[in-house]
Amino acid sequence: MTTAVKTDAALFELALRMGDNALILAQRVxxxxxxxxxxxxxxxxxxxxxxxxxxxxxxxxxxGEIEGKGRSADDLAFLRDARAFRNSLLVEQPNGDFAMTxxxxxxxxxxxxxxxxxxxxSADARIAEIAEKAEKEARYHRERxxxxxxxxxxxxxxxxxxxxxxxxxxxxxxxxLALADAxxxxxxxxxxxxxxxxxGARVCDYLKTVFAEATLNAPWDAAVRKGGKQGAxxxxxxxxxxxxxxxxxxxxxxxW
Amino acid sequence: MKNEWPLWExxxxxxHGLAHRHVGSLHAPDAEMAIRHARDVYTRRNEGVxxxxxxxxxxxxxxxGEKEPLFDPSNAKIYRHPTFYDIPDEVGHM
Amino acid sequence: xxxxxxxxxxxxxxxxxxxxxxERAFQxxxxxxxxxxxxxxxxxxxxxxxxxxxxxHAHSEIVxxxxxxxxxxxxxxxxxxxxxxAKVQDEAGHGLxxxxxxxxxxxxxxxxxxxxxxxxxxxxxxxxxxxxxxxxIGAIGWLVDGAAIMNQVQLQKCSYGPYSRAMVRICKExxxxxxxxxxxxxxxxxxxxxxxxxxxxxxNRWWWPSLMMFGPSDKDSVHSxxxxxxxxxxxxxxxxxxxxxxxxxxxxxxxGLKIPDPVLKWNEAKKGYDFGEIDWNExxxxxxxxxxxxxxxxxxxxxxxxxxxxxxxxxxAHARKKRxxxxxxx
Numbered sequence: 001m002t003t004a005v006k007t008d009a010a011l012f013e014l015a016l017r018m019g020d021n022a023l024i025l026a027q028r029v030x031x032x033x034x035x036x037x038x039x040x041x042x043x044x045x046x047x048x049x050x051x052x053x054x055x056x057x058x059x060x061x062x063x064g065e066i067e068g069k070g071r072s073a074d075d076l077a078f079l080r081d082a083r084a085f086r087n088s089l090l091v092e093q094p095n096g097d098f099a100m101t102x103x104x105x106x107x108x109x110x111x112x113x114x115x116x117x118x119x120x121x122s123a124d125a126r127i128a129e130i131a132e133k134a135e136k137e138a139r140y141h142r143e144r145x146x147x148x149x150x151x152x153x154x155x156x157x158x159x160x161x162x163x164x165x166x167x168x169x170x171x172x173x174x175x176x177l178a179l180a181d182a183x184x185x186x187x188x189x190x191x192x193x194x195x196x197x198x199x200g201a202r203v204c205d206y207l208k209t210v211f212a213e214a215t216l217n218a219p220w221d222a223a224v225r226k227g228g229k230q231g232a233x234x235x236x237x238x239x240x241x242x243x244x245x246x247x248x249x250x251x252x253x254x255x256w
Numbered sequence: 257m258k259n260e261w262p263l264w265e266x267x268x269x270x271x272h273g274l275a276h277r278h279v280g281s282l283h284a285p286d287a288e289m290a291i292r293h294a295r296d297v298y299t300r301r302n303e304g305v306x307x308x309x310x311x312x313x314x315x316x317x318x319x320x321g322e323k324e325p326l327f328d329p330s331n332a333k334i335y336r337h338p339t340f341y342d343i344p345d346e347v348g349h350m
Numbered sequence: 351x352x353x354x355x356x357x358x359x360x361x362x363x364x365x366x367x368x369x370x371x372x373e374r375a376f377q378x379x380x381x382x383x384x385x386x387x388x389x390x391x392x393x394x395x396x397x398x399x400x401x402x403x404x405x406x407h408a409h410s411e412i413v414x415x416x417x418x419x420x421x422x423x424x425x426x427x428x429x430x431x432x433x434x435x436a437k438v439q440d441e442a443g444h445g446l447x448x449x450x451x452x453x454x455x456x457x458x459x460x461x462x463x464x465x466x467x468x469x470x471x472x473x474x475x476x477x478x479x480x481x482x483x484x485x486x487i488g489a490i491g492w493l494v495d496g497a498a499i500m501n502q503v504q505l506q507k508c509s510y511g512p513y514s515r516a517m518v519r520i521c522k523e524x525x526x527x528x529x530x531x532x533x534x535x536x537x538x539x540x541x542x543x544x545x546x547x548x549x550x551x552x553x554n555r556w557w558w559p560s561l562m563m564f565g566p567s568d569k570d571s572v573h574s575x576x577x578x579x580x581x582x583x584x585x586x587x588x589x590x591x592x593x594x595x596x597x598x599x600x601x602x603x604x605x606g607l608k609i610p611d612p613v614l615k616w617n618e619a620k621k622g623y624d625f626g627e628i629d630w631n632e633x634x635x636x637x638x639x640x641x642x643x644x645x646x647x648x649x650x651x652x653x654x655x656x657x658x659x660x661x662x663x664x665x666x667a668h669a670r671k672k673r674x675x676x677x678x679x680x
Contacts, residue, residue: 023428026431027423030422030423030431030435031422031423033415033419033422033435033438033439033442034412034415034416034419034438034441034442034650034654035419035650035653035654036654036658037654037655037657037658037659037661037662038261038283038658038661038662039283039412039442039443039445039446039449040282040283040284040293040296040297040446041658041661042415042439042442043293043296043297043300043439043442043443043446044292044293044296046435046436046438046439046442047296047300047439049435050432050435050436050439053428053431053432053435054432056428057428057429060428073428074427074428077428078426078427097657098657098658098661099661144292147288147289147292148665150668151285151664151665151668151669152661152664152665152668154668154671155663155664155665155667155668156660156663156664156667158660158663158664159660159661159663159664159665159667160664162660243423243424244423244424246424247424247425247426247484248426248427251542251544251545254541254542254544254545255537255540255541256426256427256430256484256534256537256538256541259662259663259666260458260459260460261662261665261666263450263453279519280447280450280516280519281450281453282446282450283459285665285666285668285669286669286672286673289665289669297443297446300439300440300443301523317389319389320387320389320390320391
C-alpha cells in the first residue's frame with residue numbers, strides 16, 4: 001500500500017534546478033569528446049562532464065526522494081518534457097566554437113561554486129552532503145575555466161576576439177543563475193539555500209576581476225535572459241531532450 | 257611547427273611517504289598548465305597526492321653509451337653491501 | 351586499438367653473419383629480453399618501423415573516439431553516459447601516451463598529426479564502420495576492444511621500453527572496456543525482442559570487421575618476420591585471430607547470439623574453431639580509404655585540429671607573454 005507523501009515543493013524545485021543545470025551542461029560538454037582542440041583539453045573536458053553527471057545523479061536522486069512518487073534519477077532525466085526541466089537558459093546554449101563552450105562553462109562555474117559553498121551549510125542534511133562533495137569538483141572547474149578565460153583573453157588577437165564574442169553572446173544568460181524568485185526566497189528563509197542576491201553580488205565582483213585580467217569587457221547592463229528556472233526555455237532544450245531521451249522514449253520500459 | 261606546445265615529463269607521488277615517480281609525458285604551454293593537464297591525464301584513477309612536471313628539454317641525462325663506465329665500477333664494490341661481511345650468529349642482529 | 355599493417359623494412363631479417371657488430375649487439379639484447387631505451391643505438395629500420403607502428407596505434411585510439419563518441423549524447427541512462435564518456439576519454443589518454451612514446455624516437459606529435467590528416471599515416475580499419483544503434487556500443491566494447499586487448503597484452507613485452515611501459519598502463523586502464531561492452535550486450539539480450547534483435551544485428555555487422563583488425567593473413571603479411579625478430583610484434587596475425595575466435599565464440603553462445611559465419615565450428619583435433627574466409631577485398635578497400643566512414647572520420651579529425659588552432663596558439667602566446675613579463679620584472 002502507498003501512503004500519501006506530501007512533497008516539499010520548494011525543496012523539490014531546488015534539487016531539480018541543481019540537477020538539471022548539471023545534466024544539461026554535461027550533455028553539452030560531453031558532445032566535445034573526441035572533437036576538442038588538443039588531446040589534453042579533450043581529457044580535461046571529459047573530466048568536467050563526468051563530474052557533472054555524478055552530481056546529476058545525486059541531485060535528481062534526491063529530487064525523486066523528495067517527490068516520493070518512486071521516480072529515479074534516470075526517470076527524471078529521460079522521461080520529463082522540456083517544460084518540466086528547471087535548468088537555467090545558460091547551460092542549454094549551443095556549444096558553438098570552443099570559446100563559447102569555455103565562456104559558458106566559466107559563467108556557470110563562477111556561480112556554481114559559491115552556490116555550493118552556501119549549500120554546504122543547508123539546514124537540510126541531504127543537500128549539505130551533496131554540496132560537500134560537489135563543491136570540491138566545482139572549485140576545480142572554476143579554477144580551470146578562470147585560468148583559460150584569462151589566458152585566451154590575453155592571448156592572441158584572434159583568441160581575444162573569440163572570447164569577447166562569446167562573452168557578449170553569453171553574458172545576458174548569466175544573470176538568471178542568481179536571480180531569486182519566490183521559491184529561492186522561501187528556501188533562503190528556511191535556511192535551506194543561501195541568499196541568491198548576496199551570491200549574485202559576489203559573483204559580479206569576481207567576474208569583474210577576472211575579466212579585467214583577461215582584458216575582456218562584459219556587457220554589464222545587458223538585459224537578463226531568464227525563464228529556464230521556471231521551465232520557460234529557449235528552443236534549444238527541445239532538441240537536447242529529443243537526442244538525450246530518444247532511446248528511453250522509443251523503447252518504453254526497456255532496461256539498458 | 258613552431259607553435260607546438262612543449263613536452264613535459266610528469267612525476268607523481270602516489271602515496272604520502274613515497275618518492276615521486278615518472279609516469280609519462282604530455283604537452284602544455286607552460287608549467288602551470290602542465291600540472292593541470294597532469295592532474296587530468298595521469299590521476300584519473302586516484303593515482304596521486306603530488307605532481308611534479310619538468311620540461312623534457314631541461315632534463316640532463318647520462319649518455320647511454322657511457323653506461324658501462326658509469327655503472328659497472330660500482331658492481332665491483334661489493335663491500336658496500338651488508339652481505340659482504342660475515343658476522344657470527346652469536347653476535348645477534350646487526 | 352592497434353596497428354594493422356605496419357610497413358617494416360620490407361626485407362627479410364638479416365642473419366647474424368650479415369649484421370654489423372652494432373646490429374649484432376642490438377639483436378643480442380633484444381633476444382635476451384633487455385629493453386631498448388630512447389637514446390640507445392638502434393637500427394634505423396627498427397626506429398622507423400616503431401614510429402609507424404606506434405603512430406598507427408595512437409591514431410587508431412584518436413580516430414577510435416569517434417564512432418563511440420557518436421553515442422555519448424544518446425546513451426540511454428546516466429550511468430551508461432558516464433561509462434561511455436570515461437571510455438572515450440581513456441582512448442584520448444591512450445592516444446596521448448602512445449604519441450609520447452613515439453616522440454622518444456625523434457618525431458613530434460604535431461608531425462604525426464599532420465601525417466594522419468594528410469592520409470599518409472594509417473589507422474585501424476575498424477573505425478571506418480558506422481555506429482547505427484546503441485547495440486553497436488556494446489559490440490565495439492566486446493569485440494573491438496576484445497581484439498585490441500589480445501594484441502596489446504602481448505605488446506606489454508615488446509622490446510622498446512617506452513612502448514612497453516605505455517602498453518602496461520593502457521592494458522591496466524582498458525580492462526573495463528571489454529567488460530562494459532559485454533555488459534551492454536547482456537542487458538540487450540536479456541531485454542525485449544527489439545533489443546535482442548538490435549544485439550544480433552550489431553554482431554552481424556561487427557564480426558567480420560573485428561576479425562580484419564588482426565591484419566592480413568600470415569601468408570600475405572610481408573612485414574611480419576622482421577618485426578617479430580625485433581620483438582615489436584609478438585604473435586602472428588593468424589595466431590591472434592584464432593585466439594580471438596576461440597575466446598569469442600563461447601561468449602556469443604552465452605548471449606544466445608549467432609556469429610554470422612556458417613562455417614564456424616569447433617574442431618576437436620586442433621582444439622580451436624574453424625572459421626570462414628575473410629572478405630579481403632573489403633579489408634583492402636577500407637584500408638585504402640573507401641570504407642563506409644573513412645571520409646567522415648578524417649573530416650571530423652581535420653575539423654577538430656583546424657578549429658582548435660586559435661586555442662592552441664592563444665595559450666602559447668599567453669605563456670610567452672607571461673614569461674616575458676616575468677623576465678622584465680626580474
